[in-house]
Amino acid sequence: MAGDGQDQPIIRLRGIRNAFGPQVIHNNLDLDVRRGEIIALVGGSGTGKSVLLRTIVGLNRPAAGSIEVFGQDILHLPKLERRKVEQRWGILFQNGALFSSLTVAQNIQVPLKEHLGLKGPMLEEIAALKIALAGLPPEAGAKYPSELSGGMKKRAGLARALALDPEIVFLDEPTAGLDPIGAAAFDQLIADLRDTVGFTVFLVTHDLDTLATVCDRIAVLGEKRVMVVGTMNDMLEQTNPWIVEYFHGPRGRAALDAKARADARRPD
Amino acid sequence: MMHSPSAAASGLLSFVEDSGRLRARLQGRWVVANAEVLDRLLGAAPAPAGRELDIDFSAIEAIDTVGAWLVHRTAARWQQAGGQAVITGATGEHEVLLGQVAKADRPAPPAQKKLGRFAAMLDRLGRRTVYVWEDLLRLVSFLGETVTAMFRLAFLHPGRFRLTSTFAQAQAVGIDAMPIVGLISFLIGVVIAYQGVDQLAMFGAQIFVVNLVAVSVLRELGILLTAIVIAGRSGSSFTAQIGSMKLNEEVDAMRTLGLDPVEVLVVPRVVALMVMLPCLAFFADVMGLLGGMLMSWVTLGIPPDVFLNRLAAAVTWKTYFVGVVKAPFFAVTIAVVGCLEGLQVEGSSESVGRRTTQSVVKGIFLVIVLDAAFSIFFATIGI
Structure with a gap:
């Protein structure tokens, strides 16, 4: 595919403007996401993190700006082409957004049926595989979303997002509402899957542990744009008061200390 | 939408006999979009009968979890039938992927026991009857409340x-x-x-x-x-x-x-x-x-x-x-x-x-x- 080379950013936002009535959320916002990285979007409440995510995946049309994903200008793609692009990404919504009338296995099968026309035992087999990859017990497949705990719903949502083996996975607050053990396991799961399946992860989070342990880069949203993008170490050197408060506050310190200890324990 | 099986077949998998060993050469895109074709091709592979199978990854273009799963499943089937399956030409990434899907291989949960048609009808009737009765009790008790x-x-x-x-x-x-x-x-x-x-x-x-x-x-x-x-x-x-x-x-x-x-x-x-x-x-x-x-x-x-x-x-x-x-x-x-x-x-x-x-x-x-x-x-x- 033209412009789909390895060095090109996989997502490229330029001059994005989002406004609801007189209230401007984003103005002239730029962001590049590199292929294969785990990038986190952070920012205070009301800075439009979720809006930006929804804008990239096409649930919200920006007032101005351009969005390129896989080198294609997705705001101006014909419908059919756009559907093809949509098959190459998966989205995990904040509460899983599983279809409540379908079992977990059926939820995972929806994109397989819709986009690939798969049927029969192959569907069951792929659903079982994704359920296992997402770290759910085998019995979870036959359960309905209302029978699952919050953490299991997130895993089931992830399994559905991964159904088509997407190249980009969007995660909206993946660890919110999980206990620390569950959250750490979920972080590890995302990092493992990135290493094996090789997708790019774009996540919105407030979880400093997630930021410290699995994210390659962090993008800070503020003043209606992306203020800084960089690694955790870059963040620590920033002087913007909000960023200092965020990363040097007691919680930020604790997360970094925990990571330092974990790194020290590791044999390599 | 999908490639026709024969066209895809030539591009995805070929078998070569090589001094008693069977060599399966994987080519093209082993991805979920081709899952059904791949499944059929692998299903049609010559019977194991205690032989050795080399699964050759060297010519593969792309593989995802579903492709890796199909490979893993085929290898497991050969081993169960008393044969040997060896993976060759895999890169480090392929190995990691295969390891990941191997971990995902686990026995399916026991299926619910299926009732016969008549028994199922009786079962439904019984459940409905009990439900209607319970519903009536609930209504009366709630009215009282x-x-x-x-x-x-x-x-x-x-x-x-x-x-x-x-x-x-x-x-x-x-x-x-x-x-x-x-x-x-x-x-x-x-x-x-x-x-x-x-x-x-x-x-x-x-x-x-x-x-x-x-x-x-x-x-x-x-x-x-x-x-x-x-x-x-x-x-x-x-x-x-x-x-x-x-x-x-x-x-x-x-x-x-x-x-x-x-x-x-x-x-x-x-x-x-x-x-x-x-x-x-x-x-x-x-x-x-x-x-x-x-x-x-x-x-x-x-x-x-x-x-x-x-x-x-x-x-x-x-x-x-x-x-x-x-x-x-x-x-x-x-x-x-x-x-x-x-x-x-x-x-x-x-x-x-x-x-x-x-x-x-x-x-x-x-x-x-x-x-x-x-x-x-x-x-x-x-x-």
């Missing part, structure tokens, strides 16, 4: 009665329902008069159309139709409102704050409907008679004053009361069913939809059953 709460509020803690909420509900179930109830009753009056004239003309007794309209609207149709419309309109909205609150854990929050959901949510709705349904029934009676009067004037030339004279002769206050006395009973039935269904919502938004349907169906059914019971009762005591 509601009535107890109403007495408690009336005599012990009148201050806890929610007047504002009751008035808001009365507005929603009563005043706001007037246009639709009025229109339906008016049209029913028109229809009865029109059909009645046709039949009565055969006996030359057209004038009795007034009796027909008056008795049927006042005794039966006015209140029954109003109750059915309200069951559809307000019973469903009670269920949806309370059901959404249940999903949102608002009902649980009430309990933890020491508020009784029956007192706060159910009693205002029951009281509002008990007050408003008789009023609506009266309004429906008036509109039904108006419809009959208009139709009699248009088709028979009976002027309104003659109609009203005839009406006074045809019916007494008793006819009206026999109809309207049923209203509070219908009101309690509709409100209690609607609220109970709402409180039984659990789990998902789908449950709200199911319960709302149930609430309307049960509400209308019970209203009609109750109406039949009243008819028998009135006939027995000779009214």
Whole structure:
């Protein structure tokens, strides 16, 4: 595919403007996401993190700006082409957004049926595989979303997002509402899957542990744009008061200390 | 959409015999989009029979979890059949991917035991029967709970009665329902008069159309139709409102704050409907008679004053009361069913939809059953 080379950013936002009535959320916002990285979007409440995510995946049309994903200008793609692009990404919504009338296995099968026309035992087999990859017990497949705990719903949502083996996975607050053990396991799961399946992860989070342990880069949203993008170490050197408060506050310190200890324990 | 099997076959997998070993050469894109073709190709592979299989990754273009899974599954099948499967030419990434899917290989959960068709039918019938019985018990017990709460509020803690909420509900179930109830009753009056004239003309007794309209609207149709419309309109909205609150854990929050959901949510709705349904029934009676009067004037030339004279002769206050006395009973039935269904919502938004349907169906059914019971009762005591 033209412009789909390895060095090109996989997502490229330029001059994005989002406004609801007189209230401007984003103005002239730029962001590049590199292929294969785990990038986190952070920012205070009301800075439009979720809006930006929804804008990239096409649930919200920006007032101005351009969005390129896989080198294609997705705001101006014909419908059919756009559907093809949509098959190459998966989205995990904040509460899983599983279809409540379908079992977990059926939820995972929806994109397989819709986009690939798969049927029969192959569907069951792929659903079982994704359920296992997402770290759910085998019995979870036959359960309905209302029978699952919050953490299991997130895993089931992830399994559905991964159904088509997407190249980009969007995660909206993946660890919110999980206990620390569950959250750490979920972080590890995302990092493992990135290493094996090789997708790019774009996540919105407030979880400093997630930021410290699995994210390659962090993008800070503020003043209606992306203020800084960089690694955790870059963040620590920033002087913007909000960023200092965020990363040097007691919680930020604790997360970094925990990571330092974990790194020290590791044999390599 | 998908490649045809034969075209894809040449591009994805080829088998080569090589001094007693079978070499499977994977080519092209081993991805989920080709899953069915790949599955068929692998399924058609020569039988293992204790031989060795080399799975050659060197020419593969792309592989995802599903492709890796299919490879893993094939290798496992050969090993089970007593053969050997060796993976060659895999890069480090391929190895990691294969390791990941190998970890995902685990026995499927035991399937639910399937019943035969007849047994399944009996099973369903039994479950339904038990469910209907339990449902009836729940309804009766909830009715008891509601009535107890109403007495408690009336005599012990009148201050806890929610007047504002009751008035808001009365507005929603009563005043706001007037246009639709009025229109339906008016049209029913028109229809009865029109059909009645046709039949009565055969006996030359057209004038009795007034009796027909008056008795049927006042005794039966006015209140029954109003109750059915309200069951559809307000019973469903009670269920949806309370059901959404249940999903949102608002009902649980009430309990933890020491508020009784029956007192706060159910009693205002029951009281509002008990007050408003008789009023609506009266309004429906008036509109039904108006419809009959208009139709009699248009088709028979009976002027309104003659109609009203005839009406006074045809019916007494008793006819009206026999109809309207049923209203509070219908009101309690509709409100209690609607609220109970709402409180039984659990789990998902789908449950709200199911319960709302149930609430309307049960509400209308019970209203009609109750109406039949009243008819028998009135006939027995000779009214």
